[in-house]
Amino acid sequence: MRYRTLGSSDLEVSEISLGSWLTYSGGIEADQTRACTKAAFEAGINFFDTANVYGQGTAETAWGEILSAHPRDSYILATKVWGRMSDDPADQGLSPAQIAQQIDASLTRLKTDYVDLYQAHRFDPTVPIEDTIEAFQKVVEQGKARYLGFSEWTPEQIQAGIDIAGSELFVSSQPQYSMLWQAPEAEVFGLCAANGISQIVWSPLAQGVLTGKYKPGQPIPEGSRFASAEMAAAQDLVYSEETLEAVRRLVPIAEEAGMSMPTLALAWVLRRGEVASAITGASRPEQVHANAAASGVELSDDVLAAVDQALGDVPITEPTLAPAAQAGIKHR
Numbered sequence: 001m002r003y004r005t006l007g008s009s010d011l012e013v014s015e016i017s018l019g020s021w022l023t024y025s026g027g028i029e030a031d032q033t034r035a036c037t038k039a040a041f042e043a044g045i046n047f048f049d050t051a052n053v054y055g056q057g058t059a060e061t062a063w064g065e066i067l068s069a070h071p072r073d074s075y076i077l078a079t080k081v082w083g084r085m086s087d088d089p090a091d092q093g094l095s096p097a098q099i100a101q102q103i104d105a106s107l108t109r110l111k112t113d114y115v116d117l118y119q120a121h122r123f124d125p126t127v128p129i130e131d132t133i134e135a136f137q138k139v140v141e142q143g144k145a146r147y148l149g150f151s152e153w154t155p156e157q158i159q160a161g162i163d164i165a166g167s168e169l170f171v172s173s174q175p176q177y178s179m180l181w182q183a184p185e186a187e188v189f190g191l192c193a194a195n196g197i198s199q200i201v202w203s204p205l206a207q208g209v210l211t212g213k214y215k216p217g218q219p220i221p222e223g224s225r226f227a228s229a230e231m232a233a234a235q236d237l238v239y240s241e242e243t244l245e246a247v248r249r250l251v252p253i254a255e256e257a258g259m260s261m262p263t264l265a266l267a268w269v270l271r272r273g274e275v276a277s278a279i280t281g282a283s284r285p286e287q288v289h290a291n292a293a294a295s296g297v298e299l300s301d302d303v304l305a306a307v308d309q310a311l312g313d314v315p316i317t318e319p320t321l322a323p324a325a326q327a328g329i330k331h332r
């Protein structure tokens with residue numbers, strides 16, 4: 001496993017990291033969660049990403065049990081705040097009260113005194129950005145988080161944060177990024193790089209679609225994410241016959257390059273120096289090992305050109321399609 005520096009921080013994160021959305025929040029059994037996490041440590045993965053909202057605390061609780069058995073300095077832990085945590089519509093977002101309450105709840109569930117990275121899961125247009133930033137800074141001052149990041153903020157929102165608190169405020173940006181979802185390359189990557197902010201990218205396998213296991217015109221394999229309506233959270237975004245046809249065109253490219261489809265897909269996101277880590281998901285320990293094998297694999301110019309040709313018009317490249325793009329920015 002190779003490691004990359006996370007933005008302007010002193011954290012060295014594994015190129016392949018493990019996330020807990022849809023899996024360790026209740027999607028798979030507890031013993032499989034344990035087995036996947038064990039596989040991650042075996043493979044040299046040191047970076048774990050979760051969120052308060054994954055299973056409304058379930059994913060954090062599961063990892064709290066497992067990770068707390070390891071020395072605290074042997075893993076880098078990231079969580080997030082923003083999502084709705086209960087039936088109460090006020091129990092969400094990035095108000096100072098919510099951030100103060102949610103960091104404590106996350107730390108309790110994660111059985112630790114601090115997280116290495118605390119992220120705004122989305123932008124909150126209902127709260128003055130100055131208030132949100134002060135609340136996050138307080139979390140760091142209190143020693144409850146070492147560094148701060150954001151997920152799916154627009155360039156305007158990122159710039160507003162930097163204008164208020166300087167480029168050292170954030171060390172990471174967490175956008176969706178894969179061969180099938182290339183949108184953040186256009187504006188987010190450059191702005192962040194200029195300000196010492198790394199990308200840690202989610203769904204780099206497009207939720208499993210880029211492993212090639214879903215075949216056009218064929219039934220969805222049993223036990224896979226898209227076989228379950230609950231698990232297929234964003235099916236319409238990455239799963240269509242057109243996409244599956246494009247992915248099928250990638251298979252011979254991987255074969256000729258002597259690598260698996262997960263390796264091709266993960267090495268493709270890691271080809272960009274702006275990306276510090278690809279946050280993968282896994283429902284089985286074999287997947288963790290297969291995905292970890294992509295670290296250190298370099299793709300030739302010929303392979304990259306062949307990938308572009310195979311994908312055709314399928315990738316989403318428009319920045320305006322990013323989920324948070326419509327949100328405004330409130331000031332004091």
Ligand SMILES: NC(=O)c1ccc[n+]([C@@H]2O[C@H](COP(=O)([O-])OP(=O)(O)OC[C@H]3O[C@@H](n4cnc5c(N)ncnc54)[C@H](OP(=O)(O)O)[C@@H]3O)[C@@H](O)[C@H]2O)c1
Pocket residue numbers: 018019020021022023049050121151152174201202203204205206207208209211213223224225226262279280281282283284286287288290291
């Ligand atoms: N910031 C955000 O808003 C946001 C949003 C989404 C995710 N995330 C983060 O990103 C993490 C990863 O997201 P993701 O789970 O969608 O990532 P992903 O790596 O694109 O997809 C993971 C899923 O693909 C399948 N898979 C993985 N490796 C495989 C392999 N080698 N062979 C065959 N199938 C394989 C597994 O599902 P099955 O075995 O069930 O088919 C696995 O659960 C999340 O856990 C979370 O930490 C963040």
